[in-house]
Amino acid sequence: MSQTAQIEGIELHLAHPDDVPARWIGSERVREQLIAAWMVVEERDIPLNPRLIGKPGVGKTTLAYSVAKELGQEVYIVQCTMDTRPEDLLVTPVIAGAGQIAYHASPLVTAMVRGGICILDEGNRMSEKSWASLAPLLDMRRYVESVVAGLKVKAHADFRICVTMNDDASTYEIPEYIQSRLQPQIEVTFPNRAEELEILRFNVPFAEETVLEYVADFLQKAHGVNLPFSSRDGVNILRYAIKMGKRRGEPPETFLAEGIEAILGADGVGFLDSGIPADRMRGAHGTLRELDDEEYEELEDFFDDEDEEDGEPF
Ligand SMILES: Nc1ncnc2c1ncn2[C@@H]1O[C@H](COP(=O)(O)OP(=O)(O)OP(=O)(O)O)[C@@H](O)[C@H]1O
Ligand SMILES: [Mg+2]
Numbered sequence: 309m310s311q312t313a314q315i316e317g318i319e320l321h322l323a324h325p326d327d328v329p330a331r332w333i334g335s336e337r338v339r340e341q342l343i344a345a346w347m348v349v350e351e352r353d354i355p356l357n358p359r360l361i362g363k364p365g366v367g368k369t370t371l372a373y374s375v376a377k378e379l380g381q382e383v384y385i386v387q388c389t390m391d392t393r394p395e396d397l398l399v400t401p402v403i404a405g406a407g408q409i410a411y412h413a414s415p416l417v418t419a420m421v422r423g424g425i426c427i428l429d430e431g432n433r434m435s436e437k438s439w440a441s442l443a444p445l446l447d448m449r450r451y452v453e454s455v456v457a458g459l460k461v462k463a464h465a466d467f468r469i470c471v472t473m474n475d476d477a478s479t480y481e482i483p484e485y486i487q488s489r490l491q492p493q494i495e496v497t498f499p500n501r502a503e504e505l506e507i508l509r510f511n512v513p514f515a516e517e518t519v520l521e522y523v524a525d526f527l528q529k530a531h532g533v534n535l536p537f538s539s540r541d542g543v544n545i546l547r548y549a550i551k552m553g554k555r556r557g558e559p560p561e562t563f564l565a566e567g568i569e570a571i572l573g574a575d576g577v578g579f580l581d582s583g584i585p586a587d588r589m590r591g592a593h594g595t596l597r598e599l600d601d602e603e604y605e606e607l608e609d610f611f612d613d614e615d616e617e618d619g620e621p622f
Pocket of ligand 2: 369
């Protein structure tokens with residue numbers, strides 16, 4: 309049975325907190341920014357509502373989750389989508405037998421009631437209507453109003469919230485009055501080589517050092533030219549190569565290139581083969597979109613020739 313809470317005489321069924329084995333590895337600076345944003349320095353102070361931004365797979369959700377856990381509070385993750393409605397964020401009515409309605413609190417409202425931390429994951433996907441329902445929560449008022457249940461829920465003093473957002477195209481533009489409430493903006497960037505290696509090792513602890521280093525190098529070179537290949541991709545490449553190796557009874561190294569192809573598709577293979585920098589690679593950044601196939605092939609040949617002189621890039 310789920311836990312319940314009484315708010316203004318109405319019984320709310322609460323959601324369950326999230327519990328996942330995740331650890332953020334990376335810049336101490338962003339960790340500190342997040343911790344500071346959530347701090348309350350004295351009675352008259354209120355916490356900030358930080359916004360974590362960065363490319364897909366750089367570890368935004370991992371950072372939010374692992375700092376929240378470190379603070380010793382319950383953590384509730386809300387996966388935002390284009391279809392998230394205000395009631396999904398707040399309270400949903402559920403039919404509970406003959407003529408009865410039960411009210412189910414969202415993970416966000418549960419965090420508000422219990423003094424937990426809520427991560428609104430991929431918040432940029434959510435519509436303005438849903439964001440509007442959170443406006444009072446994100447300023448001095450710190451409450452939400454559920455039209456469905458006819459109640460106002462005030463946030464517990466320990467309640468904290470942050471939003472993760474990535475900069476891909478499939479998103480709504482968040483209205484200005486909401487953006488101004490989601491501050492500070494904390495930018496999560498690609499890790500350096502030592503961090504990258506540690507991230508890969510933490511997530512795939514059974515991988516051998518040589519394959520870990522190969523994938524870390526591959527990712528570092530890709531970050532160097534701003535290709536959108538992430539640590540998440542690296543973890544998946546490693547897992548793929550190890551699984552194929554196990555199945556075929558061969559060393560995982562044999563399947564790294566295949567793993568890159570399987571996870572990153574043509575962009576990954578193109579980069580592996582030629583080391584073409586992102587701004588010259590079709591599809592990755594868009595700068596070459598206007599080139600026709602023939603011109604593109606010429607460019608590829610140019611890089612292939614260069615490689616023969618310089619040796620293999622990997
Ligand atoms: N800095 C990091 N520390 C630890 N693990 C990481 C880090 N970056 C990436 N990872 C690993 O890569 C995966 C993706 O990270 P995460 O989901 O946090 O990225 P994200 O930035 O939230 O991506 P998205 O924008 O797609 O939501 C995680 O499951 C984690 O295993
Ligand atoms: Mg995420």
